[in-house]
Amino acid sequence: MPLTFPEPLRPGDTIGVTAPSSGVEDDLRPRLDHAVAVLRDRGFEVVLGECLGTPSHVSAPRRARADELMSLLVDPDVVAVVPPWGGETATDLLTLLDFDVLAACDPSWLVGFSDLSTLMLPITLRSGWATLHGWNLMDTPYEPAPGLLHWLDVAMAEPGATLTQRAATHCRSSGWDDYRADPTVSRMSLTDPTRWSVLGQDGPAGHDPVDVSGRLIGGCLDTLTHLAGTPYGDVRAFGMEHAQEGLIVYLEAASANPFEVDRILHGMTYAGWFDHANAVVIGRTPVPDAPGFTHHEAVADALGELGIPVVLDGDFGHQQPCSAFVNGALARLVVDGDRQEITQTLP
Structure with missing residues (x-):
């Protein structure tokens, strides 16, 4: 499977937010709202999905989570998809994702870690998309530690960039x-x-x-x-x-x-x-x-x-x-x- 890399993220681009595994509890919603505000202050448009709450250990039934994730990933107007965080059972989505459809689309940045690895690794292996591991949406307001990079630093880098x-x-x-x-x-x-x-x-x-x-x-x-x-x-x-x-x-x-x-x-x-x-x-x-x-x-x-x-x-x-x-x-x-x-x- 040939590897394809998303285009650099630019101010004015749209970032999609959905929770393909665990959602966000009501008393943690202010952190999510602040993370979204940080992105908007950087000049990005942010679209919030329906699968974000906590009716159970997941944000929504598996079909709804899979459909919303696929919809954002294949939307040509969405340049990055950044879930709030991981969770426990993202593995239940794998048979519902169409990796062939993804392989035929221009890639967008899928950003995350923890249980999101369960989705990012197969998307890289089976659809050929480069995916971005290391930060979730809830981490986005943090300043990177000295010597390390924020996920935005990587997603906004120009083709051919060397990132140390x-x-x-x-x-x-x-x-x-x-x-x-x-x-x-x-x-x-x-x-x-x-x-x-x-x-x-x-x-x-x-x-x-x-x-x-x-x-x-x-x-x-x-x-x-x-x-x-x-x-x-x-x-x-x-x-x-x-x-x-x-x-x-x-x-x-x-x-x-x-x-x-x-x-x-x-x-x-x-x-x-x-x-x-x-x-x-x-x-x-x-x-x-x-x-x-x-x-x-x-x-x-x-x-x-x-x-x-x-x-x-x-x-x-x-x-x-x-x-x-x-x-x-x-x-x-x-x-x-x-x-x-x-x-x-x-x-």
Whole structure:
């Protein structure tokens, strides 16, 4: 499947908002309204869908959610679709999305992370659309951490742009800001030192320099594990298509403990996710280590014999701050002493 990249987002363009997984509770609606206002202040038109509330754990029945998402994605006047956040069961939409229709349309930016990975990965693999991982609508008011990019920075970049994001120096210890108490919060509380490391090295990263390139692909391993080995998560085939460049696979755990992470990564290995990988990047996780078994040990057990660099504690996922990655973009990963960065090149 050839990869296609959306046109740059420009002031005056229309952004669609729908919740294909969890909706927004009434007392969190002020945060959504503020995020929409931030986009409108940047000069964008914003269209709100009907599937945004919380009648249950999802925003609406599956057919309504699928139809609204498809309608926004194929609308030539909608240049980006940015859901408020993820959820739990976006997987129920996959049989209702027409990937062939999407493949025949000009792509728009689909932006998100967490359960939205469940939709973004198949759309990249089966429809050839580059999708934008790392931020949701509710995160949009935040200023990016130093060295990282806002999703708007990426979506508005010109064709041929080279976008470099450098490792964060600090992260949030746990949890999220209280949007009920302060729906307009725009600065992340980053208090804990953080640094990338490379599996198999003692001490800070940089003993053995890493400098590899490949197509970015990945997301939330808690949800993507259920797609591995299915037609919706055939990363092995994607790797074969791009074998000349290879892949950089990035994965992060939202709620999986180290034992679950170990099992998931083994399953992805069996499904061929890393057959054509030049490197794997594992994001930080808010989940505590288990007694006698850490997250790093889980990764080492599952991926330690791949024979490729495995970078730990990357800046993406469910612990702020987050990078903005384009699934399908050609990227270069460098970890060499104090130089710790990922550079994406947009065609």
